Amino acid sequence: MTVFCLVELESGAVADASLRALTLARGLGPVAAVAFAPPADLPVAELAAYGVSDVYAVAADGYAPRAWAWAIANLVPGWPDAFPEGPAGRRPAVLAAGTDRGNEVLAHLGAIIGLPMAANCVAAAPAPGGGLELVRQRWAGLLLEDAVLDAPVALLTAATDAVAAVPADAPGPVMVHAVKSELSPADLMMRAEEAPAAAGGASLATARVVVGGGRGVGSADGFAPLEELASLLGGVVGVSRVVTSEGWRPHTQQVGQTGTKITPDLYLACGISGAIQHIAGCAGAKHIVAINTDASAPMMARADYAVIGDLHQVLPALIEALRAR
Amino acid sequence: MEILVCVKRVPTVGGAITLTADGQAVDTRMSGFTISPHEECAVEEAVRLVERHGGSVTVVTLGPVAAEEQLRFCLSLGASTAVLVETDGSELSPFVTAAALASVASAGGHDLVLLGNEASDTGDYQVGIRMSYFLSQPVVTGIKALDFAAETSMLTARREYRGVSETFRLPLPAVVTVKEGINLPRYPSLPGRLRAKRAVIERIPVLSTIDRPELLTSPEFRVKGLRVPAAGKRSAVVLGSGVAAVPELVRVLGELGVLP
Ligand SMILES: Cc1cc2nc3c(=O)[nH]c(=O)nc-3n(C[C@H](O)[C@H](O)[C@H](O)COP(=O)(O)OP(=O)(O)OC[C@H]3O[C@@H](n4cnc5c(N)ncnc54)[C@H](O)[C@@H]3O)c2cc1C
Numbered sequence: 402m403t404v405f406c407l408v409e410l411e412s413g414a415v416a417d418a419s420l421r422a423l424t425l426a427r428g429l430g431p432v433a434a435v436a437f438a439p440p441a442d443l444p445v446a447e448l449a450a451y452g453v454s455d456v457y458a459v460a461a462d463g464y465a466p467r468a469w470a471w472a473i474a475n476l477v478p479g480w481p482d483a484f485p486e487g488p489a490g491r492r493p494a495v496l497a498a499g500t501d502r503g504n505e506v507l508a509h510l511g512a513i514i515g516l517p518m519a520a521n522c523v524a525a526a527p528a529p530g531g532g533l534e535l536v537r538q539r540w541a542g543l544l545l546e547d548a549v550l551d552a553p554v555a556l557l558t559a560a561t562d563a564v565a566a567v568p569a570d571a572p573g574p575v576m577v578h579a580v581k582s583e584l585s586p587a588d589l590m591m592r593a594e595e596a597p598a599a600a601g602g603a604s605l606a607t608a609r610v611v612v613g614g615g616r617g618v619g620s621a622d623g624f625a626p627l628e629e630l631a632s633l634l635g636g637v638v639g640v641s642r643v644v645t646s647e648g649w650r651p652h653t654q655q656v657g658q659t660g661t662k663i664t665p666d667l668y669l670a671c672g673i674s675g676a677i678q679h680i681a682g683c684a685g686a687k688h689i690v691a692i693n694t695d696a697s698a699p700m701m702a703r704a705d706y707a708v709i710g711d712l713h714q715v716l717p718a719l720i721e722a723l724r725a726r
Numbered sequence: 727m728e729i730l731v732c733v734k735r736v737p738t739v740g741g742a743i744t745l746t747a748d749g750q751a752v753d754t755r756m757s758g759f760t761i762s763p764h765e766e767c768a769v770e771e772a773v774r775l776v777e778r779h780g781g782s783v784t785v786v787t788l789g790p791v792a793a794e795e796q797l798r799f800c801l802s803l804g805a806s807t808a809v810l811v812e813t814d815g816s817e818l819s820p821f822v823t824a825a826a827l828a829s830v831a832s833a834g835g836h837d838l839v840l841l842g843n844e845a846s847d848t849g850d851y852q853v854g855i856r857m858s859y860f861l862s863q864p865v866v867t868g869i870k871a872l873d874f875a876a877e878t879s880m881l882t883a884r885r886e887y888r889g890v891s892e893t894f895r896l897p898l899p900a901v902v903t904v905k906e907g908i909n910l911p912r913y914p915s916l917p918g919r920l921r922a923k924r925a926v927i928e929r930i931p932v933l934s935t936i937d938r939p940e941l942l943t944s945p946e947f948r949v950k951g952l953r954v955p956a957a958g959k960r961s962a963v964v965l966g967s968g969v970a971a972v973p974e975l976v977r978v979l980g981e982l983g984v985l986p
């Protein structure tokens with residue numbers, strides 16, 4: 402039975418998070434991608450490479466979550482009259498990436514068709530007794546939940562950081578279907594007016610180097626050396642929640658469960674203890690170097706390298722050494 | 727403006743998460759409980775809207791009697807009344823949670839329901855959206871800036887996605903889920919804390935909020951258990967102490983390929 406996968410596009414290509422969702426979807430059955438774009442704008446070759454056999458190109462004028470969910474609901478076989486009876490694991494499914502949009506649209510879909518929605522799955526496979534065995538993230542990925550989803554249509558999103566994006570072994574041809582969506586004014590009440598966001602230097606989420614500062618920095622002024630080091634290394638400053646709660650730095654710089662997830666080559670964590678909610682945001686860093694006065698801080702169990710000491714002494718000396726090179 | 731804010735009691739976890747022996751829940755013997763930062767911001771946003779436009783803030787939670795602790799915390803931040811939808815403490819599905827909370831909202835005739843974007847424990851990302859369908863009201867999620875124009879009775883809600891700013895305009899009544907960063911929550915005041923301590927909290931049994939008791943258990947989604955993911959436990963290579971470690975640090979940064 403078909404697995405419908407909402408695909409988000411970014412600069413003309415399939416967004417990375419959607420490639421991961423397509424990879425998870427492929428394990429459940431033949432994949433039909435659903436994209437809210439004109440057929441001419443679809444990266445068909447890339448979709449084919451990820452094993453997509455059909456693409457539904459839905460006419461859409463911008464992002465409208467409820468309208469998008471209705472458009473997907475209308476593609477689900479049998480809905481709203483009767484879902485097809487299917488043997489275990491052969492029922493239709495709808496997947497999306499576990500992005501803000503993916504989770505939002507699938508939650509709308511769950512409410513519309515009256516079925517459960519499992520957010521941020523890292524694995525899904527047919528269960529022996531019927532339905533799907535799922536592994537789902539909790540606590541922003543710090544815990545995993547094993548669950549069984551046994552619904553006429555499985556609705557799930559794929560965690561953006563845990564499923565690898567892997568192209569299909571044997572890609573086939575792709576059929577493109579243009580879909581007109583009929584939208585009611587109520588659906589369009591929730592439509593985003595889009596504008597470029599205020600420019601704010603290199604983005605935290607994509608920076609190659611992040612210089613992190615926590616309570617140990619001590620004050621708003623204490624961030625001057627971190628800023629200087631970040632600009633020397635071509636990176637940006639990221640902070641812990643204590644720093645934003647104190648008002649030393651804006652929340653846009655917060656790394657963690659309720660902040661931004663970062664994936665730099667280097668995360669230099671200065672005066673940050675390494676609470677799990679902070680780790681939820683920086684676990685994707687390739688390398689972590691910690692500077693902390695406390696050799697037993699939890700960050701030490703996450704870092705590759707550590708300097709035990711006062712960041713107010715180590716950072717100026719490091720900046721001086723880098724300038725002298 | 728009458729505002730309802732939904733908050734959830736969750737364990738306070740710090741350096742690591744430990745599970746109960748049966749792997750069904752987070753071990754809370756050594757920890758306290760709290761609400762999510764998103765929800766703390768939802769309470770703060772509600773209190774600010776009422777300070778500006780008049781009205782009152784009600785906080786509601788669905789959970790065990792012990793969740794009165796979280797309701798009293800919200801009262802100390804400026805909410806005026808609190809409702810506990812009482813359960814035996816077992817985890818209920820987002821569907822039932824939304825149904826129960828929506829029944830409280832429609833009974834109260836609220837203009838605005840505020841929630842967190844996602845609960846910090848289960849992270850289901852859906853209770854607010856499901857509530858909006860029970861209430862037949864518009865919903866926007868993940869909001870980082872909220873304005874209300876009294877003249878037109880319209881809400882303007884903003885958030886960012888992939889470097890694009892998204893603005894939604896919607897009439898009241900509406901459901902809005904917010905994210906941390908929308909404001910900087912205040913600390914409880916002393917008079918606020920005293921008032922919260924004395925406040926009478928309304929209790930409603932969960933079964934009186936949903937029409938079919940069998941909904942309490944969902945045969946369609948069953949949690950088997952929880953586990954801590956196998957983390958690549960490592961222990962840092964200590965490069966040295968204080969300023970003396972700087973030459974080693976520079977060498978390592980060079981090795982990692984991040985030096986200009
Ligand atoms: C649901 C929930 C979500 C959360 N989300 C986030 C989130 O997104 N991001 C986040 O960061 N937190 C989050 N938190 C908060 C988190 O639990 C911690 O409280 C926070 O991360 C601690 O910040 P910190 O490491 O800066 O402070 P602390 O834990 O106080 O650590 C300070 C560290 O600095 C060291 N230090 C002190 N002085 C110096 C010095 N002079 N030189 C070097 N080192 C020094 C200390 O040894 C200590 O290790 C969340 C909490 C909850 C409950």
Ligand SMILES: Nc1ncnc2c1ncn2[C@@H]1O[C@H](COP(=O)(O)O)[C@@H](O)[C@H]1O
Pocket residue numbers: 732733734735762764765786787788789820823827840841842843844845846848849850851852853854
């Ligand atoms: N048991 C509950 N009681 C009150 N509010 C809740 C409860 N569960 C979830 N919520 C609200 O719904 C939001 C989203 O939760 P969820 O969809 O479970 O991730 C939370 O941030 C809370 O504001």
